Amino acid sequence: MEYFSNLKAKLIYVFRIPDAAHSDCLKIGEATFEDGNITLPPNSSALNKAAKARIDQYTKTAGITYELLHTEIAIFVRDGKIAAVNDKEVHEVLLRSGIKRKVFDKVNGANEWFCCDLETAKRAIAAVKEGRKALKGSEVTVGQSPIQFRPEQREAIDKTLKQFKKGNQMLWNAKMRFGKTLSALQVVKERGDFRRVLILTHRPVVDAGWFEDFGKIFYDSDEYAYGSKSNGDTFVSLERRARRAECRYIYFASMQDLRGSELVGGNFDKNNDIFSTPWDLIIVDEAHEGTQTELGKAVMAELTKEKTKVLRLSGTPFNLLDEYKEEEIFTWDYVMEQRAKAEWDLTHPGDHNPYAGLPRMNIYTYDLGRLMNEFADEDIAFNFREFFRTTEDGEFVHKQHVEDFLNLLTKTREGDDVYPFANKRYRDIFRHTLWMVPGVKAAKALAAMLRNHPVFGLFEIVNVAGDGDEEEPNEEALRKVNNAIGPDPDMTCTITLSCGRLTTGVSVKPWTGVLMLSGSHNTAASAYMQTIFRVQTPATINGRVKEDCYVFDFAPDRTLKVLAETAKISTKAGKQTTSDRQQLGEFLNFCPIIAVDGSKMKRFNTEQMLQQLKRVYVERVVQHGFEDGYLYNNYELMRLSDVDIREFDELKGIIGKTKAMGKTNDIIVNNQGLTDEEYAEQEQLEKKNKRQRTPEEQARLEELKKKRKVKEDAISILRGISIRMPLLIYGADITDEDKELTIDNFTSLVDSRSWEEFMPKGVTMQRFNAFKKYYDPDVFTAAAKRIRQMARAADRLPIEERIERIADIFATFRNPDKETVLTPWRVVNMHLSDTLGGYTFFNEDFSETIEEPRFVDRGDVTTEVFSPDSHLLEINSKSGLYPLYLAYNIYRSRLRNAMFSPETLEEHQAIWDAAVAENIFVICKAPMAKSITRRTLLGFRKGKVNARFFEDLVNQIKNKPDNFIAKVAKGKSFWKANDNDNMKFKAIVGNPPYQEVGLNNNKAEAIYPYFYDIAERISGINALISPARFLFNAGLTPKVWNQKMLSDEHICVVRYFHDSADVFPNTNINGGVAVILRNSSVKYSPIGMFVPNDTLRSIAEKFKGESHATLSSIIYGGRSDLKFNDKFLSDFPDTPQRILRLLQAEHPEIKALGPNEEYELKSSSFTRTPYAFTDVQPANEGDYYKILGIEKGQRIFKWVLREYMSPRYPDNNNIEAFKVLLSNADGAAGQIGKPIPARIIGKSVVASPGTSAFPTFMSIGNFTTQEEAINLSKYIQTKFVRVLLGVLKVTQHITPATWAYVPMQDFTANSDIDWSKSVAEIDAQLYAKYNLSKDEISFIESMIKPM
Secondary structure, X not given: OOOOOOOOEEEEEEEEOOOOOOOOOEEEEEEEEOOOOOXXXXXXXXXXXXXXXXXXXXXXXOOOOOEEEEEEEXXXXXXXXEEEOOHHHHHHHHHHOOOOEEOOOOOOOOOOEEOOOHHHHHHHHHHHHHOOOXXXXXXXXXXXXXXXXXXXXXXXXXXXXXXXXXXXXXXXXXXXXXXXXXXXXXXXXXXXXXXXXXXXXXXXXXXXXXXXXHHHHOOOOOOEEEEOOOOEXXXXXXXXXXXXXXOEEEEEEEHHHHOOEHHHOOOEOOOXXXXXXXOOEEEEEOOOOOOOOHHHHHHHHHHOOOOOEEEEEEOOOOOOHHHOOHHHEEEEOHHHXXXXXXXXHHHOOOOOOOOOOOOEEEEEEEOHHHHOHHHOOOOOOOOHHHHOOEOOOOOEOOHHHHHHHHHHHOOOXXXXXXXXXXXXXXXXXXXXXXXXOOXXXXXXXXXXXXXXXXXXXXXXXXXXXXXOOOOOOHHHHHHHHHHHXXXXXXXXXXXXXXXXXXXXXXXXXXXXXXXXXXXXXXXXXXXXXXXXXXXXXXXXXXXXXXXXXXXXXXXXXXXXXXXXXXXXXXXXXXXXXXOHHHHHHHHHHHOOEEEEEOOEEEEOOHHHHHHHHHHHHHHHHHHOOOOOHHHEOHHHHOOOOHHHHHHHHHHHHHHOOOOOOOOOOOOOOOOOOOOHHHHHHHHHHHHOOHHHOOHHHHHHHHHHHHHHHHHHHHHHHHHHHHOOHHHHHHHOOOOOHHHHOOOOOHHHHOOHHHHHHHOOOOOOHHHHHHHHHHEOHHHHHHHHHHHHHHHHHHOOOOHHHHHHHHHHHHHOOOOOOOOOOOOOHHHHHHHHHHHOOEEEEEOOOOOOEEEEEEEEOOOHHHHHHOOOOOOEEEOXXXXXXXXXXXXXXXXXXXXXXXXXXXXXXXXHHXXXXXXXXXXXXXXXXXXXXXXXXXXXXXXXXXXXXXXXXXXXHHXXXXXXXXXXXXXXXXXOOOOOOOOOOOOOOOEEEEOOOOEOXXXXXXXXXXXXXXHHHHHHHHOOEEEEEEEOHHHHOOOOOOHHHHHHHHHOOOEEEEEEEOOHHHOOXXXXXXXXXXXXXXXXXXXXXXXXXXXXXXXXXXXXXXXOOOHHHEHHHHEEOOOOOEEEOHHHHHHOOOHHHHHHHHHXXXXXXXXXXXXXXXXXXXXXHHHHOHHHOEOOOOOOHHHEEEEEEEXXXXXXXXXXXXXXXXXXXXXXXXXXXXXXEEEOEOHHHOOEOEOOXXXXXXXXXXXXOOEEEOOOEEEEEEEOOHHHHHHHHHHHHOHHXXXXXXXXXXXXXXOHHHHOOXXXXXXXXXXXXXXXXXXXXXXXXXXXXXXXXXXXXHHHHHHEOOO
């Protein structure tokens, strides 16, 4: 008897069971054998014997017959090491290669069976031995055959391949179920030279679909490999193989995963290798989702390299179309699909119709607002949210009405049933439907009611909206639906309730209808279309084909608006050769829209849809804040005379040429500013090769381009006026809207003081009237009425819903400039909940609104400020949103203290009105601001609002603060709100004015410090938001005031935003924005040195020092070191007049040069006084100064005679020394705090004696040797210096003060720093010299880019 045994060798086996249940699968396992010979060939008798012994252990007792197919030694050698294959590793390769596991034992989990053939199993074993995580596409040989692409798919592939030869981007505007995945992968296959392809999506769940389709495309090719976190090979393995030229690869990644990376502003140190990879192609799946946010854009910017091609795929790319040229878009929409389906048999008689299985969409609209008019809404046809509102117990508030609605859906009329569940035949058609509801609570309550309904109780109700606060994950939701439907849809009936899940990227074949019971008039077309197309999935059930599918919408206006918009957008990328009526007619032919009125059905025709389309245009103008091409009179803009153009140039000089508007999706008026004939003419001429055009054709093309540009420029200039209109219309106090809301009467709506406050400086009412002819009067009036209609409709809503509706209206208004900033509702909530607490309407990161306001407790501050007897003051109201937040919180406080709980809307409004009248006080700079605030707080209802207009608010606060303080305390004589003329305010809030701007945007002093000071004197608690430059002791604020604020122990910086656009969209405030809380009852640590990042602060703390110890001490000049002198002006006496003419060409309003302007060396001197300079280095260089400047965007040196220039600072300059010249403004260099690592500075230049520069450069150093200047240049390039410079570089500008934390060094050969080393090595020396920690070094290395 043997008591001991040696280690045994391992083998891998494959066998099958020859019965029906196991006919399509094999089992892969492992065993050991006694024979020590590890060189045995596959299928040798010793291996087979050992394998059978192992298999017999678990098959003999069950009497199972099996066939052993393959055995081989598991041992192998890789990289000089002996290892052995594990059967689990083989299983993992098969799974990652898309091979499905076949499950027989659900209890014990013994499931080593896989649906593959023997060759695939053997290749999986080989792959493990080779160190691969997955098989190549060609190695999987289960049911593969070439894909037969439809004509439109072939067109998309070919157009993309052609476009990628000359450009780097392409957009597929292709409807759901086009086959985008297969077609995109075919582009990769046919192009052939993409070594690295990234698939990027907002929905990780589609990975499996991409992997499956990869196998269908690359089944016959070893050239490409696939990888992701779940399928195929790993990224590390793929990249390693690619570098060895062993494969090209396609890798799948999710946007959610990538945007969590520190590189783009996330919180995790991950995915750096993916971001650094030189991707040849990025395919963005469902490109309308997640890529247009700031984080999404940061991810794309970091991934996209100079030569990267980008292919975006989307079924509803409405938010992307404007970014692409016509040749960069391929379009395949619903109409094209249905047209191809209808025409196939005519053009391909007898052939199989590949479109036959694509159902026709039918849309039925029911005006529920007419049937239940108490829920009708002037703004949206039906208020679903109110209709389905629930109590705290989860019951419907309007339970009887909801029951009536369900009964209506099942209502039977003899011979004219018009509702989808009215009889047995209809219920059979709609066995499986999707119902969209307003929210999680509504879904839960509706599910309970449906289960107890006499008809709907026969259906299985699948609630994928979830039972709690969160919806079901998409995969789990889909599983629940499929389980409920079962293997035979004819044997079950289901209703799926959702408030968002399963509306994108999934297919449920048995669904035949969708009921739209949520959304509003403003529902996005993309979201609506994504949802309704869920039911268009082709299906053949028990031999019957789904030829039609149905949408039931209970808000007809919303339906028509969305579909009218979709019908016109769907042809945007086409050549627009058909008329509007033909386009819409074709859409209605393939997607009939039927209105149900009572017992009658009426089909919409083209004329009705065109009328609706006009409403869509008006809605666009409103939703775009009047920043839309439809607002303008195309006829007038097409016939601009030279006089008109000069007037536009003058207007541009006053308000500046604003950001060009994005393209508009015009049909009636095209966005090029040309007639249809001219547009077609231009298109034909542009298609011709330039060398093939005749001189006449080329001249005509230039003329058409100029005509197009003139209109575009005119609209761009008018935009500066247009975007200010909606707010004034909203607040205007008028009685007869039909007469008064016209473009001709617009100036009469606004008083002169408010016009001055809200309109661009210099645009008088008289000047506006000269330009009003360029506005379309009908569109203006309709849009103006729409704004007021939306506001009026809100008055009939519950308090919370009204607030949300008002916030939605303000979300459409634009910020015209940084002096007329409208604080967004999101920012108001963030600002006040962070400082004072109370109820906020946003989630914790303020990224989206929530169904019910959440309470933020800031302790004593919240309790004190929002008590029922508080007096709260907004110090500079423009919109009324700050008072709205305050009033709501006082309302909630009063509600808690009410003796009786209010039940009706009127009772709630009475409590609200009392809060507004007794607790809220508002100061305004203009009468219109007062009217706007009143509209926001009370709407069109009567009631008292304590809003007061100060004729000279800034002057009062600045020069008469005592009078101002005394006045606002008079509750009786000034406010007429109470009997207290010594009223105290618990808190002051707001967004004060920043600075007064004169004509031509000449800068004046910062004025927000006066508002901080006055707030401090009036109340112990104040919470203001303002520019943040004072925190860095920079900007226009007085340095003494800066120090007062930085040393005040009662002040706290609650939030800091480096990029002001994060707070105020489309607004650039240098240095960022800060939310400041001052509470005289609380002591904080004085701000002292403000550094928003903790690690950066710890680094900066090490380098606090006097100016002589920093680089600031060797920076020379504030302006250019040189200026022109009298000798120059004597030799060139026409210079002053020439400079004035050039200035007036850009700014016609300038009448004379400023003092000594003609002497200045400016950044434009190379072009405005070219005769002063020579481009060629003179032989007698000692008689010249060498000047570094900018010409045509490039740095260039020129020379000027010394006799024409004089030093600006004769006793303090470095002109005759070695030095370093550095640009003092470099926006592209970035700042610390941005998602992407920053350079901080641009490239420096080592300059020799006799060299100077334009004032756009700063001059550093005063050295006797060139070596010292070179060493300084290297020092400036170090990451060490640039991170310290970044502490105070909060704008693109670099001043001497921003170098205050950069320590001085010895730049001679005697230095403790070895300057002969590389910049990276010098960094290491500096880190050691100043004892920086590993974390601090890591921070610097990650935040600062190499030069």
